[in-house]
Amino acid sequence: MTEQRPDGYLSPQSPPESATAAPGQIEQGPQKKTGTGVKAAIAGLAVLALGGGLAIADPLDMRKDNASAKGAAAVLPADVLGFSEVNFNPELSQKAEMVRFAMKFPGLKSKINLTEDGDLKQELWQSMSKDSTCLKGVNYDADIKSWLGDRMGVAVRPGAKTPVIAIEATDEAKARAGYEKLNACDKGNDKLTGLAYSDGYLVAAKTQADADKAIADAKAGALKDRAEFKEDFEKLGTQGILSLWGSKEGLVEISKQSSVDDELASKSPASADVQKQIEETPLRSAAATLRFSDGNPEFLLMAKSTKDISAEGTTAVGNLPGDTAVAIGIADGANQLDKNWDQVKKSIEDQGTQVSDIESRLKLKLPDDLKTLLGKDLRTSVGKFDPDAVQGPADLPIAIAMDTEKAKVEDIVTRTGLGAQGLQVSGEDTAPVVGISTDWANQVSQPSSKLSDDAAFKAAVASPDKAQSVVYFNLDAFKDAITKNMSSSEMENVEPLQAVGVSSRIEADNYSAVQMRVTAK
Known part of the structure; x- marks a missing residue:
């Protein structure tokens, strides 16, 4: 069954199939080449925003730099549906961290000659152009470096199927000449053949009329002055190498303006499902950024809800055993399900499954049994294990700790027949632990060390003690299984990876946020 998330609440999900593929990535039909990745980037933002979300860590100890005040948003119109901006020259600390992280991976190190004090634009250019016969005819120093600034923004306007691009340029004549060579x-x-110049930016659009109109409309009202845009980026705080923004209306229209073939799009259930989810979510707008913190990349999303959202308590996922390899924590689950049961039930039945059938088949009482299991805080712990050594369920170190009534959990386990299959309930009257492995259940009940003290966990999960939900996966714990059938070159690029963490919580002013980190040794 498919469960729709409650308004403003994000149940932990597996780390993106990105920020790194985007969380909740939707599989779509074949796409036509557009020359930019703007639609893919904004689509990723849309899917993230659909999840609601719950949180961000405390502000990082980095310089606050609202790029919207001086970036490409200053020369793009306020009516854009979605916006993304790349900063080729982030502040020194972030640039250094980005380079150090990238150089931990041999495959990347061999392809891109990144250095902490080097010209990132030139290094990326050399990597991009070395396999292109056409681009080899472009002289970087004369044709690119002489005018290219540090920022490039991409936006989609209403009714347009191609983006508008704003490239920071220090010299209009050289920028036009260099752009023509690249184009x-x-x-x-x-191809974007229309060019205009405004306030230090070369603006490219599908036609000359489109470029001129974008400039004129921006002078009448720029994106940087749009109220929702300003508020979202203020909440976002420090921005990194990539920033994204979109309004709900814009995301709905972008999903309808997909670059896939119209006939294929009309027959695509995935496309229709995305549109429906965006239309039904109480999202107003959202902003996101990809930045570096403590040597690792993190993706941060801040989404503004049109409804009042709140959550009670935080997850105690950090109290799980210190050698937990996979952890999931969900706080306030019972309360959120109670407030949003009608919405969840509708989502289930929209998929063709009746809740009454689920109750009959599984011998459940809905939503009461689910509320009992979720309780005030549900924490799942998976210990490290060798998949090849598992002989049966009892060998799996998996247990779930709950803040709920033990007697009710025992009744559910007995009634559903799970007890007869080996599932055991232990622990205290108001703090039961459910699991098949008795040894691991005991460790979860009385851990000898805590996950909150583990170095990998602390690096991957942002302020878990303040989050309503947390997902943590220690990649290093399963490195042997992950690399088992890989070639030596593949293994050396996986070896540096350490862990992935996602934490979320509700912020003030009806903002929900999600912060994801990927760490490497």
């Missing part, structure tokens, strides 16, 4: 290498059908 000559694009053999696609969606």
Whole structure:
């Protein structure tokens, strides 16, 4: 069954199939080449925002830098549906951290000659152009470096199927000439041939009329002055190498303006499902950024809800055993399910499954049994194990700690027949632990060390003691199983990876946020 998330609440999910593929990535039909990744980037933001979300760590000890005040948003119109901006020259600390992280991976190190004090734009150019016969004819120093600034923004306007691009440029004449050389290498059908110049930016659009109109409309009202945009980026705080923004209305229209073939799009259940989810969510707008903190990349999303949202308590996932390899914590689950049961029930039945059938088949009482299991805080712990050594369920170190009534949990386990299959309930009257492995259940009940003290956990999960939900996966704990069938070159690029963590919580002013980190040794 498919469960729709309660308004403003994010149940922990497996780390993105990105920020790194985007969380909740939707599989779609074949796409036509557009010459930019703007639609993919904004689609990723849309899917993230759909989840609601619950949180961000305390502000990082880094310089606050609201790029919207001086970036490409200053020369793009306020009516854009979605916006993304790349900063090729982030503050020194972030640039250094980015380079150090990238150089931990041999495959990346061999392809990109990144250095902490080098010209990131030039290094990326060399990597991008070395396999292109056409681009080899472009001289970086004369044709690119002489005018290229540090920022590039991409936006989609209402009714347009191609983006508008704003490239920071220090010299208009050289920028036009350099852009034309680059554009000559694009053999696609969606080339941006219209060029205009405004306030230090070269603006490219599908036609000259589109470029001129974008400039004129921005002078009448720029995106940087749009109220929702300003508020979202203020909440976002420090921005990194990539920033994203979109309004709900914009995301709905972008999903309808998909670049896939119209006939295929009309027959695509995934496309229709995305549109429906966006339309039904109480999202107003959202902003996101990819930045570096303590040597590791993190993706932060802040989404503004149109409804009042709140959550009670935080998850005590950090109290799980210190050698927990996979952890999931959900606080306030029973309360959230109670407030949103009608919405969840509708979502289930929209998929063709009746709740009454689930109750009959599984011998459950809904939503009461689910509320009992979720309780005030539900924490799942999986210890490290060798998949090849598992002979049966009892060998799996998996247990669930709950803040709920033990007697009710025992009744559910007995009634559903799970007890007859080996599932045991132990622990205190108001703090039961459910599991098949008695040894691991005992460790979860009385851990000799805590996950909150583990170095990998602390690096991957932002302020878990303040989060309503947490997902943690220690990649290092399963490195042997992950790399078992890999080649030596593949293994050396997986070896540096350490852990992935996602934490979330509700912020003030009806903002929900999600922070994801990927760490490497």
